[in-house]
Amino acid sequence: MSSVHLAFSSDRRPVSALREGTRGVVVEVRAHAEGRTDRLLALGVTPGASIIVLQTFPGIVLLCDQTELAIERQVADAIFVRSQESRS
Amino acid sequence: MSCHVVHERQAERPRTLTLRAHPLRVALVGQPNVGKSVVFGRLTGRYVTVSNYPGTTVAITKGRALVGAEVCDLIDTPGVNALEGTISEDERITRDVLQSADADVVVQVADARNLRRALMLTGQVAAFAKPMVLVLNMIDEAFARGISIDVAALEAELQIPIVEMVAVEGRGLPELRDALARAARPHVPAHPSASDRAVWAHHLTERVRRVSTLSLAYVQEALARATRRPVTGLPILAVVLYALYLFVGVFGAQTLVKLLEDGVFGGYVNPASVWLADRFIPVPFIRDFLVGQYGLITMGLTYSIAIVLPVVATFFLIFGFLEDSGYIPRLAIFCDRIFRAMGLNGKAVLPMVLGLGCDTMATMTTRILGTPKERLIAILLLALGIPCSAQLATIMGILGGISFTALATLFAVVLGQMFIVGWLAARVLQGERSDFILELPPIRWPRLGNLLTKTRLRVWWYLGEAVPLFLVGTALLFVLDRIGALVWISAAGRPVVTGLLGLPASTSQILVMGFLRRDYGAAGLFQLAHSGQLSGVQAVVALTVMTLFVPCVANFLMMVRERGLKTGLVILGVITPVAIFTGAGLNYVLRAFGVQF
DSSP states (O other): OOOHHHHHHGGGGEEGGGGGOOOOEEEEEEETSSHHHHHHHTTTOTTTTTEEEEEEESSEEEEEETTTEEEOOOHHTTEEEEEEOOOO | HHHHHHHHHHHOOOOOEEEEEEEEEEEEEEEEEEHHHHHHHHHSSSSOOOOOSSSSSSOOEEEEETTTEEEEEEEEEEOOOOOSSOOHHHHHHHHHHHHHHTTTEEEEEEEEGGGHHHHHHHHHHHTOOOOOEEEOOOOHHHHTEEEEEEEHHHHHHHHOEOHHHHHGTTTTHHHHHHHHOOOOOOOOOOOOHHHHHHHHHHHHHHHHHHSOOOOOOOOHHHHHHHHHHHHHHHHHHHHHHHHIIIIIIIIIIIIIIIIIIIIIIIIIIIIHHHHHHHHOOOOOOHHHHSSTTTIIIIIIIIIIHHHHHHHHHHHHHHHHHHHHHTHHHHHHHHHHHHHHTTOOGGGHHHHHHHHTOHHHHHHHHHGSSSSSHHHHHHHHHHHOOOHHHHHHHHHHHOOOOOOOHHHHHHHHHHHHHHHHHHHHHHHHHSSSOOOOOEEEEEOOOOOOOOHHHHHHHHHHHHHHHHHHHHHHHHHHHHHHHHTTTHHHHHHHHHHIIIIIIIOOTTTHHHHHHHHHHHHHHHHHHHHHHHTTTTTTHHHHHHHHHHSSOOOOOOHEEEEEEHHHHHHHHHHHHHHOOOOOOHHHHOOOHHHTTOOOO
């Protein structure tokens, strides 16, 4: 996993910085004291998972694999993805 | 080592003839909102509330099912996203079931769309070393979204029986019954960490699942999009609230109530019972007890059946529709910021909206919240401000008849008061709030069968729960009236009721009854308003105070059960003065500005 991590480190960005419609692959979920990583992991937000940003306001909504998740900005800051801008 | 021993013992056991000291115990586990309760209901014939949002089941339910010639004990458990690491209170309940000797076999129910997550859970369930079966439920929805799963390959990989199912239609249930006999311990490599397991689940999913880009579920997807975007979502919310008002506030609380109260009870039941009592009951005391001013029939039954029941029934119907559609969790996106100011997060919208059905049940649902602090604040706010369906009934019945402004004033004051109390509680109480991370269920068209069953059971539950209390309350009022205590209560309450709140002295006794059940008190106000003894301002003030009271004895007992007696008493001690002083303040302001409704 670490090699994947390194190869794309140049264009990895937090989910909170992505525009609506962006697709990407999760590369890192930054550790947090209160079990944030555990909960995201349990919902399928793990390195390797593909995501689409569905909405950014008033809350961030993303589709991770087949799960639609609403998250707050602070949480989105901790999820890093290798993004591909949507071409649609 | 111990796992190994268990395995051997199982191998020795003859497969066909099973003699057990107790029936085979089967636990249903799985992620939230995958349909465990539907499978449970289908197998046992026992209905457990089924909705379309995570966290409908927060406690375990047991039932018997016949599988082949054998009787099984089935356990329905709260949904779990994880069984290790940071887990919530309802997830802990499920973990305890798996850890204990209560379950011989585990049936993991999974949403077929979400195979990857399901396998992450399978990996964790495997650690409990119990024979299991994997059910891929909602296979039809997965198919409609272009997902296909190679079940044979997955079976070969995990070495457990896998059953494809559409539980709501009963498809796959015979296969599940057969598969139970073949339940086996899953073949899952040992994973040192949760992220290793995620990688394993990811790769396994890639191998056995194909996702085509073509989805047939575009209507649902368009609705799902429309309900969560502010531009379309807020107008939709307004329409939903207005429809709720029309159906419950106008059709239920006015048309149906009029029909029952004036028509059925006023026209037939009450005159008939008075006539019968006059004719056949010679003792005036008993006659009054049944059909007098505080009579069991003329007051107790009239209140509970004619005034509250129609609204409760219409409310449960429309509420069940909203629950099953998957709409309610989407509101969390809009509420997150407001809730954060009160030390909660958007997820709290679930118990809050459920509270409109019944605060007592909603108090239990606070288990889905992340931290003790959040749970306490949610329980406090539920008790303080959320009117339950029965009370909503009387509020709409009284204020709907006065004016829309009156109704809006009440809700504005109550919501404002909830916000202030929540904001203060968030600052006073120790602890943290948890992150807002909420899974949004897909939008579905509710199934009429489930909707009607759920509504019928809830109405029955209301009749069983509330009507006896209404009758007890009426009997109590009758006794208090006879021994002259009502006059005394009215006199004692006068400084507060007449002075501070500006209400007629007779409201004292109603407020006292409001302690027992606030909808009961509100029903009293309903009659008072009906007979023209309350002005618009008085009605708004009285109902505001009543709404802010602790809902009922049952709710208080539930708070004690969930958070302990001390906390329960503290909540009671906070809420009662808040209710009275808010009413006093409102009374003062309305009068100072000369507001008329």
